[in-house]
Amino acid sequence: xxxxGSGKTTVLRLIGGQLRPSSGSVNIDGQIVHTLKTDQxxxxxxxxxxLFQHGALFTDLTAFENVAxxxxxxxxxxxxxxxxxxxxxxxxxxxxxxxxxxxAEISGGMGRRVALAxxxxxxxELIMYDEPFAGLDPISMGVTANxxxxxxxxxxxxxxxxSHDVKECFAIADYVYFLSSGKIVAHGTPAEMAVSTHPxxxxxxxxxxxxxxxxxYPGKSLADDxxxxxxxxx
Amino acid sequence: MIARFLAAIGAWLRNSVQDLxxxxxxxxxxxxxxxxxxxxxxxxxxxxxxxxxxSLVITAVSGxxxxxxxxxxxxxxxxxYGAEQSLGLLVALSLTRELGPVVTALLFxxxxxxxLTAEIGLMKAGEQLSAMxxxxxxxxxxxxxxxxxxxxxAMPILGAIFTAVGIIGSYLVGVILIGxxxxxxxxxxxxxxDVWKEVGNGTIKSLVFGIAVTFIALFQGYQAQPTPxxxxxxxxxxxxxxxxxxxxxxxxxxxxxxxx
Numbered sequence: 001x002x003x004x005g006s007g008k009t010t011v012l013r014l015i016g017g018q019l020r021p022s023s024g025s026v027n028i029d030g031q032i033v034h035t036l037k038t039d040q041x042x043x044x045x046x047x048x049x050x051l052f053q054h055g056a057l058f059t060d061l062t063a064f065e066n067v068a069x070x071x072x073x074x075x076x077x078x079x080x081x082x083x084x085x086x087x088x089x090x091x092x093x094x095x096x097x098x099x100x101x102x103x104a105e106i107s108g109g110m111g112r113r114v115a116l117a118x119x120x121x122x123x124x125e126l127i128m129y130d131e132p133f134a135g136l137d138p139i140s141m142g143v144t145a146n147x148x149x150x151x152x153x154x155x156x157x158x159x160x161x162x163s164h165d166v167k168e169c170f171a172i173a174d175y176v177y178f179l180s181s182g183k184i185v186a187h188g189t190p191a192e193m194a195v196s197t198h199p200x201x202x203x204x205x206x207x208x209x210x211x212x213x214x215x216x217y218p219g220k221s222l223a224d225d226x227x228x229x230x231x232x233x234x
Numbered sequence: 235m236i237a238r239f240l241a242a243i244g245a246w247l248r249n250s251v252q253d254l255x256x257x258x259x260x261x262x263x264x265x266x267x268x269x270x271x272x273x274x275x276x277x278x279x280x281x282x283x284x285x286x287x288x289s290l291v292i293t294a295v296s297g298x299x300x301x302x303x304x305x306x307x308x309x310x311x312x313x314x315y316g317a318e319q320s321l322g323l324l325v326a327l328s329l330t331r332e333l334g335p336v337v338t339a340l341l342f343x344x345x346x347x348x349x350l351t352a353e354i355g356l357m358k359a360g361e362q363l364s365a366m367x368x369x370x371x372x373x374x375x376x377x378x379x380x381x382x383x384x385x386x387x388a389m390p391i392l393g394a395i396f397t398a399v400g401i402i403g404s405y406l407v408g409v410i411l412i413g414x415x416x417x418x419x420x421x422x423x424x425x426x427x428d429v430w431k432e433v434g435n436g437t438i439k440s441l442v443f444g445i446a447v448t449f450i451a452l453f454q455g456y457q458a459q460p461t462p463x464x465x466x467x468x469x470x471x472x473x474x475x476x477x478x479x480x481x482x483x484x485x486x487x488x489x490x491x492x493x494x
Contacts, residue, residue, distance in 0.1 A: 016367075016368050018364065018367060018368070042372070043370070045367075045370035048368065050365070050368040052361045052364065054360070054361065056360060056361035056362050056364065056365035058362055059362070069369070070371070073369065073371050073376070074369075118369075
């Protein structure tokens, strides 16, 4: 968790090998991600699923075709089996009956759920969620949060969820890391973090306007900008 | 002052070389990623429909009017020299050698090229290409390569259609409306147009334009920053760069193909 610009999405992109670290390394399943060749990286990514902030559904394909996409790309399953698998995934996210709708025909929350079904199409060992609750109404947010937790338990996979929604995250996460300016500043279980006295965590959890994260963008003071120095009016 | 001027020129040169290198590398990456399309020709066929079939109407209508204007202008000019019987030959040579390939390429850049750039740019802005990468699907292989080959295949076909419809247009104006002798119109065309030299070279031109315009369109879309301003800028760049490239390539190829 962390505020905007704290480096949350960057961490996901480093794990997925979409960014190269300027220093250090990311170890996934015993492999150093940035040292992998393209083929090896793609092999590793087959064990991952990722839910993008706005779903990143293919707008020219229906919900069904979107979920079928990774299955068609990476397996030689026949159409009958693909259909069964896709409908099961869509059923898991409650959208089996929306299978033939295109992304433009469904709501943002539903789109996120289709993207979730696509992310789990190949039963990944690691699922990454990039701001899955952003822009959702409270009902969709609750539905998505429950789905993430339930699917994680059902698939037995590892989930890394990046968000700044305190309530939903604390409700479904086992362990929370707080990021600020690209660094981990605090970590613990949701219960521990809820009562943390760490200034950043306290400000974040209680949604305080000012604190370690200043309200004003750093720079010159207002007095400097307006030329209000002692004796300036003389 | 002079140091800053030199530094600016140096930076421009370095960026230009870097961009050119990246473009060449991308071009070869698309070619190298195309092997898988033999196993999945459906991907190319789908794009051939989107790129080629949807450019058909504008190509055919433009060809018809260009041919009609050419018939009219050609007749006025040839009448001065009492050579109006050569109208068919004049039109056929103009269309097969130059106007067919060049005008089709310019229309293609405006119709299909901009569409390709906007599509790829918006896919990038919507994180669809990133999503593909995270699904272990290479977007160059899955998205760019099929569109590239569809453009390369579509261009000579569209060029041939433009030329054929253009000849029909000039026939309608020259023979049906004005009354040029039909026998002379077709026979002079038949005897003066060489299949390999005219039609063959025209097809090669179309093929080269297809490679250039489609690659420029895809590259601009793939390179665009995921913002509305840059996607719209990339679309404009596609038309400008493609058009200039078509003129330059046309001059070079004409000099090589038709010089004696």
